Amino acid sequence: MKTLAGTGGLIRLILRRDRIVLPLWIVLLCAISISYVQTYGDLFPTPESRLKYASNAGFITLYGELSGTSLGEFVTWRLGFVPVMIGLISLLTVIRHTRVEEETGRRELLGASVVGRHAQLAAALLATFGANLVLGVLLAFGMHSQDLPTAGSIALGIEFAGTGWMFAAVGAVAAQLTASAGTARGIAISVLGAAYVLRAAGDTSAHADGPLAWLAWLSPIAWAQRIHPYGANRWWLAILVLAATVVLVAVALYLSVRRDVGAGLLPARLGPAEGRLGSPLALAWRLHRGLLAAWTVGFALLGLLFGGVAKGVGDMMRDDASVREVFQRLGGAAGLIDSYFAGVMTIVGLIASAYAVQATLRLRTEEASGRAEPVLATATSRLRWAGSHLAFSLLGPALALLAAGVAEGIAYGLAIGDVGGQLPRLIGASLAQLPAVWVLAAIAIALFGLFPRLSPVAWAGPAICLLIGLVSGGVQLDDWVRGISPFSHLPQLPGGSTSAGPLIALLAIAAVLGAAGLAGLRRRDMPVG
Structure with missing residues (x-):
């Protein structure tokens, strides 16, 4: 044919x-x-x-x-x-x-x-x-x-x-x-x-x-x-x-x-007959707002789902000693119900990292499609243009994680009659995933700035972290293998002890990678097809 x-x-x-x-x-x-x-x-x-x-x-x-x-x-x-x-x-x-x-x-x-x-x-x-x-x-x-x-x-x-x-x-x-x-x-x-x-x-x-x-x-x-x-x-x-x-x-x-x-x-939705976008950030908001709203609503629904079933998980673990032992091995947190939430928070953080990578790679889409050139032809600098998009790749996951934590806290708090006690704990545990999320976003920034043709490789970050999480759930991996995932360096919250050292190290790694990517963006040719 x-x-x-x-x-x-x-x-x-x-x-x-x-x-x-x-x-x-x-x-x-x-x-x-x-x-x-x-x-x-x-x-x-x-x-x-x-x-x-x-x-x-x-x-x-x-x-x-x-x-x-x-x-x-x-x-x-x-x-x-x-x-x-x-x-x-x-x-x-x-x-x-x-x-x-x-x-x-x-x-x-x-x-x-x-x-x-x-x-x-x-x-x-x-x-x-x-x-x-x-x-x-x-x-x-x-x-x-x-x-x-x-x-x-x-x-x-x-x-x-x-x-x-x-x-x-x-x-x-x-x-x-x-x-x-x-x-x-x-x-x-x-x-x-x-x-x-x-x-x-x-x-x-x-x-x-x-x-x-x-x-x-x-x-x-x-x-x-x-x-x-x-x-x-x-x-x-x-x-x-x-x-x-x-x-x-x-x-x-x-x-x-x-x-x-x-x-x-x-049909593509038409814009207003007359209008003006006063800044690159306003343009980025127009481009990212739909994605941000969809991810935030999705995270809230996910939080309701995980929080709503948490009481049943806790009841089962308390009733059966053999299951309790397995959960402590798989989850790694001290408390029984906290073990469940610690595992859930890792899943939520991995999903948030996918959103961060997607929002970051919008820069590459704008460049490859030629839409970045008219913006950069004005007085807008490359860093200001990139920063307007990175605001959403860094702060967008924070908003989505906050929505998940609020939903989990409300759902679980209502189930056990302790919304005031559970809400701040689960919000904190959810936002604690941010340093690892930002490391994966920074990898995407570095690839975009230094090796733009390899930008899609940034998706390997969340994928590798997910695979390590799946394998380590049932197999004892070597520490260096688990250490590849930034999520393995996060505190097991709620319930676990918190140390500032690993969080600061992850934030420093994210800052270095992001700075390297932005420095590369300033020096390389644009656009790169």
């Missing part, structure tokens, strides 16, 4: 561009998942201990319901957040190789050669589908090598790969709706977040015999998880996931022919 001409060449180009990132996340996610078999098999050797650990509203909210007490079912349940990560990586990959290519003008250059109308979209989808398939196959072989049943291992591979396929297709649809890659990412991530919340709400309600259990069936994440590998092995749900993927791909192809190259189906 002429509309698919050149697809093979574009796939090779995508694989060449992602030759490091693509194998890295596949191998790491497989290794983490396979390592859980022995780790959690040793921690919970009996069905009774597994059931006690998993029969809690807090864990059901985070990971879903435990389908059975066999080792394979328990490990699959404990890996319940990994499909969400796979879905996120998949949709971002598709948007990067479709909408970003159009936004930067590279798609138009490729279109001048022998490349069909649908070739770019097809290449992005096929490359992402292939990566997820490789992940699923490696995971199935790896789980089977741990003496787990063959059928269940295949079902687990299908669950993970199918989730990636489905949200890759979601990213493809989002890429057709808007001319902005940032907005496309926002739409697709919002769909992923809504799917996770529906799954969490439905499973939590079902555990309490509530009336909202049906909500989980509205979530494609729940469809994949309810395949129940190593248990029922519901293959018909795998077919449902595949059918949904096919429908979404068809929708994306249909929408792509109804728009112009470089444009989106949703």
Whole structure:
């Protein structure tokens, strides 16, 4: 078909561009998942201990319901957040190789050669589908090598790969709706977040015999998880996931022919007929305000979710000595309920670091798109222009973390009747994540200022910290490996002791990296394509 001409060449180009990132996340996610078999098999050797650990509203909210007490079912349940990560990586990959290519003008250059109308979209989808398939196959072989049943291992591979396929297709649809890659990412991530919340709400309600259990069936994440590998092995749900993927791909192809190259189906909002932006900061506010509002609301909802289930987690840990011992090993904080909140705060901080990196990389987007040149052609200096955006990458996460801490404090305080006592503790614990967040933001600043073409590598910072956190949750890592993550140097709050030394060191590292990036920005050429 002429509309698919050149697809093979574009796939090779995508694989060449992602030759490091693509194998890295596949191998790491497989290794983490396979390592859980022995780790959690040793921690919970009996069905009774597994059931006690998993029969809690807090864990059901985070990971879903435990389908059975066999080792394979328990490990699959404990890996319940990994499909969400796979879905996120998949949709971002598709948007990067479709909408970003159009936004930067590279798609138009490729279109001048022998490349069909649908070739770019097809290449992005096929490359992402292939990566997820490789992940699923490696995971199935790896789980089977741990003496787990063959059928269940295949079902687990299908669950993970199918989730990636489905949200890759979601990213493809989002890429057709808007001319902005940032907005496309926002739409697709919002769909992923809504799917996770529906799954969490439905499973939590079902555990309490509530009336909202049906909500989980509205979530494609729940469809994949309810395949129940190593248990029922519901293959018909795998077919449902595949059918949904096919429908979404068809929708994306249909929408792509109804728009112009470089444009989106949703019309861009027009500005006022007359108006004036008096400063670079006012322009940055116009560009960042939507992102800031979305992240702040999202963090508040996340705080309500974590705070709302905290009482149930605390009750379970107090009632069972074996579970209490495991939590103290995994969480590292002295208090039982504080151990849960310390782990939650790390998750919230990691998410905040992703926001910080995204806001920082807006500088690179403005430069690459040519929109920075008219601003810098005025009396505005480079540092003043950069500082207007960095105000949001540094203070925006602080506002989002504050919203999460307030929501957690109110939700948990109302549950135990102590809002006044819990609110300041949880706000402080949430804001204590800021030094590590700022270190990752400073890495993005340094890359943008010194090596602008490598700016997207800044996303490796949150990814590496997340992987270290996942692995250290069940495996005892060497101190130097854990020390790579700035979050490992933060105090375990609430409940843990606080030392100013590590916080000052992290702030100093952030200041040095940020200063180096700004110094590089002053001296290098602009724009760098």
